[in-house]
Amino acid sequence: MATDFTEANAADAVVDSFADTPDPRLRTIMSSLVRHLHAFVRDVEPTLPEWEQAIDFLTAVGQKCDDKRQEFILFSDALGVSMLVETINARGAAETTASTVLGPFHVVESPPRELGDSIDLLGGEPCVVTGRVRSVDGTPLPGARLDIWQASDRGFYDVQQPDVQPEGNLRGLFTADADGAFWFRTVVPSYYPIPTDGPVGQLLTATNRHPYRPAHIHFIVSADGHVPVTTHVFVADSPYIDSDAVFAVKRSLIREFRVVDDEDEASAYGVPAPFRLATVEFVLERREQG
């Protein structure tokens, strides 16, 4: 390390200090972090008060975290980093179902349910979701498992409203039939805001960004011999579909939840007319043999 720290040699000096890192992967990560972080600092040339503000912000983000709240994940989400990492890790055949972030609400085990069951335990406006799970080559995947969770038609998950919603409301663990097909009843979820009572919320306010996520249903779909996918199905006509606060929308994941006003079709699903109907196919990639 040089005994002279200058703007020109700063990044080199700090990268050099990591030269003896035993784990080569950690060395690569720290070297890259230093290069990009120093490039950012040289780019914006922060004043000392701006640097102090950045330190205070990061400290507040860390201190907002507890066993129920992860403000650094929220910060990562709001900067599109979570989705970028998810997307990098889900590079696969172009045809497979695209992945999105897991999100912070997969905290309760989804109760096992039978095909056709309603995951809406409170009796809201009925919605039917049908679909099937197949492999990239078209083969149906019998017995595929679907872990499903969503917000209510008011935009809240069960765990956010313990006094209003029973635990397990709008959650379900389903097993596809012999044709890889599945269906369940629910309500159409509402858009909702990410938590705004912390430093990330203050940042959104200061930058005129809204905190909303467009309406969506979460899925983790898995099948033997295949790579599982963590994804959302988005409601096509939802507000904020073009400006998700966490950047999770992919066009291929948007579905019409169309209004069906047909008594025969309604009675086939055991719901009153009119009802909403969405159909989705999940395509999984075959797992490479070790």
Added chain:
Amino acid sequence: MATDFTEANAADAVVDSFADTPDPRLRTIMSSLVRHLHAFVRDVEPTLPEWEQAIDFLTAVGQKCDDKRQEFILFSDALGVSMLVETINARGAAETTASTVLGPFHVVESPPRELGDSIDLLGGEPCVVTGRVRSVDGTPLPGARLDIWQASDRGFYDVQQPDVQPEGNLRGLFTADADGAFWFRTVVPSYYPIPTDGPVGQLLTATNRHPYRPAHIHFIVSADGHVPVTTHVFVADSPYIDSDAVFAVKRSLIREFRVVDDEDEASAYGVPAPFRLATVEFVLERREQG
């Protein structure tokens, strides 16, 4: 914002989300942060467990902070970011004294002292520091103020050892004489480690980096009509002079603390022989007229 998040358009989409930021400086900073942060992620392609580890690390850094400990500043220091920001903000005439980080130990007001006073209240091995303060054009700066603080010959600041050192030990506020000259008595400080009992310490261990700072005395030097400088004077023969854990060493700030074994010179300073002697000149830039 596009309704399709891809690796290729991710950074653009997130930068676009900040387009309505009212404060143009904040918009610039957030846009640059997103560009560099996404470039880092695309560069290292973190796995999901690596991303989770990064979230956990940053959370632990934030949670280690309290009113006496600022682990995010320590992280910034250990990545050379604090020194880079300091250096960018202290661009001036090449001839002025170079600046370094303030550090975390300027927490007690330095007691006013007379020229020649000892800041060592415990009677260690004597050291004399002499020098003067001048303007870039050579004009002496009478009445220049020097705020001075340092670690002991065991490597601890007074505030770290409240049971051993009296408050104000090895701290002093001096006023230069009519020629801009100053001198004071002290002990030669020791090198010391930055705090290692937090996540930054764990990072240093994992990367085989030592936590030590070479021996130094802190100065904030100010004079009417001039830009103050926050700096260190480093002890030339100190261990770690070539590998400061926070990258604060600049060659121009290193001084010999030479052994003087001369009774006449010793008695002129009112110390026993042998003693250590260092001389330093501080050069301040004239403040531009608003």
